[in-house]
Amino acid sequence: MCEAGVARRPVLQTIEGGTMGKVTGFMEYERLEEGYEPVPVRLKNYKEFVIGLKEDEAKVQGARCMDCGTPFCNSGCPVNNIIPDFNDLVYRGDWKNAITVLHSTNNFPEFTGRICPAPCEAACTLNVNDDPVGIKSLEHAIIDRAWMEGWVQPMPPKAKTGKTVAVVGSGPAGLAAAQQLARAGHAVTVFEKNDRVGGLLRYGIPDFKMEKSHIDRRVAQMEAEGVVFRCGVLVGAMPADSKVTNWAKETVTADALRAEFDAVLLTGGAEQSRDLPVPGRELDGVHFAMEFLPQQNKINAGDKLKGQIRADGKHVVVIGGGDTGSDCVGTSNRHGAASVTQFELLPMPPEQEDKPLVWPYWPIKLRTSSSHEEGCTREFAIATKAFLPGEGKDKNRVKALTTVRVEWQGGKMVEVAGSEQTLPADLVLLAMGFVNPVSTVLDAFGVDKDARGNARAGTDEGSGYRTNVEKVFAAGDMRRGQSLVVWAIREGRQAARAVDAFLMGRSDLPR
Structure with missing residues (x-):
């Protein structure tokens, strides 16, 4: 048993040398998962609870890499991490070169x-008929070791170009773009509407999944590289009816940015939450996830808030079966909820994917998060018909909801007759995804939008993340819609190259 009470597979033997990894490593070693702190311990706080691999365990994971002739993990990774190389370097104990390889494609592996x-792990060749290499755990181990050893240092440019760039939004796309552009020698200013840097990394992801000190030390590194951060500054205007969290203290117009800077890159997140317009939606106690989650992160940061949305002693229903819903589950359990139930409209997926059918693509299968394991009832193929109020003094508050079972016939959702139920619900959190970025940012610049409300901008060398507005670019969720952090980093890096080429006529930044 490991120190957290989680069983771990043993290191099977001492690792021997080889030309590239251990040729027979994938046959000799089994996948080793990172450990977790026990549930009763981690529910008492908002700290990270994942126990990373020890050095010898990481070497075993590196040894499992097959050094494929065609490493599908590279193409499965949106930033195209050079995974076999850093696997081999970890296997050989060359951690310093491992972080060099990792940083060459990914600004923020932490x-x-x-x-x-x-x-990348879904695309691992070993995943065809076995457990994939623990690539994510190795990435985690490499960057944590690099910070501990002091290998992550500022990389200021050797020369300045005299060009200025405004980056609107300080999430992963904005941070990646800003760092790349600053290292190319441009004067970069990042505008963030909230009171701290990080965007949805800061206020959308719970601290127990990623503590915000990781953002803070990257900000310090980027400031040493010349990036200027201006927080509490809203570019454009916020819709009067918006429920998006906003702690801006001042406003800057789009025209002012275009006049002051040689290029503007829009990298805001997709923050417009998908709503559920059913009877009772107006009741107190029905909230978007992005009303609920940011508040706890601010409390964790030492801020004081009046009227925080709390789950203490309440029957919580989370509507939406994705990662944001899972984050609501974990936060509600830490509040001390009486019960937590999570709804998913789609049927329960299989526990094991059909690998010959889906590999190397992302499989549809049942995914149980650490938050689910902390306590949660999961309901699949279920729809919400109405939110029901209480009585007397609670007549304006949600106290229950009506549900119906659904099934899919001919590609259409059909309600199952006679399946209606009423469930207690003192707090309902809507976590059904995000439809598009806040429209007023794009409207302020006059940027054309696609059918989904995102900025219209191509990604090939010709269009280069450009919008229809002169010297205005868009990347990340602002351009592609709700997506993964790793996709945001990719788009930020590629957009930086496009902006650099626009300003200088060519670019040496990696695409």
Whole structure:
């Protein structure tokens, strides 16, 4: 048993040398998962609870890499991490070169090593008929070792270009773009509407999944590289009816940015939550997830809030079966909820995917998060018909909801006759995904939008993340819609290259 009370597979033997990894490693070693702190311990706080691999355990994971002739993990990874190389370097104990390889494609492996769902592992060749290499755990181990050893240092440019760039939004896309552009020699200013840097990394992801000190030390590194951060500044205007969290203290117009800077890159997150317009939606106690989650992160940061949305002693229903819903589950359990139930409209997926059918693509299968394991009833193929109020003094508050079972026939959702139920619900959290970025940002610049409300901008070398507005670019969720942190980093890096080429006529930044 490991120190957290989680069983771990033993290291089977001492690792021997080889030309590239251990040729027979994938046959000799089994996948080793990272450990977790026990549930009763981790529910008492909002700290990270994942126990990373020890050095010898990480070497075993590196030894399992097959050094494929065609490493599908590279293409499965949106930032195209050079995975076999850093696997081999960890196997050989060359951690310093491992972080050099990892940083060559990924600005922030401490983010992805904690919160990325690891599409690289789904694409691992070993995953065809066995457990994939623990690539995410190795990435986590490499970057944590690099910070501990002091290998992560500022990389200021050797020369300045005299060009200025405004980056609107300080989430992973904005941070990646800003760092790349600053290292190319441009003067970069990042505008963030909230009171701290990080965007949805800061206020959308619970601290127990990623503590915000990881953002803070990257900000310090980027400031040493010349990036200027301006927090509490809203670019454009916020819709009067918006429920998006906003702690801006001042406003800057789009025209002012275009006049002051040589290029503007829009990298805001997809923060417009998908709503559920059923009877009773207006009742107190029915909230978007992004009203609920940011408040707890601010409390964790030492802020004081009046009227925090709390789950203490309440029957909580989370509507939406994705990662945001899972985050609501984990936060509600830490509040001390009486019960937590999570709804998913789709049927329960199989526990094991059909690998010959889906590999190397992202499989549809049942995914049980650490938050689910902390206490949660999961309901599949269920829809919410109405939110029901209480009586007397609670007549304006939600106290229950009506549900119906659904099934899919001919590609259409059909209600199952006679399946209606009423469930207690003192707090309902809507976590059904995000439809598009806040429209007023794009409207302020006059940027054309696609059918989903995102900025219209291509990604090939010709269009280069450009919008229809001169010297205005868009990347990340602002351009592609709700997506993964690793996709945001990729788009930020690629957009930086496009902006650099626009300003200088060519770019040496990696695409």
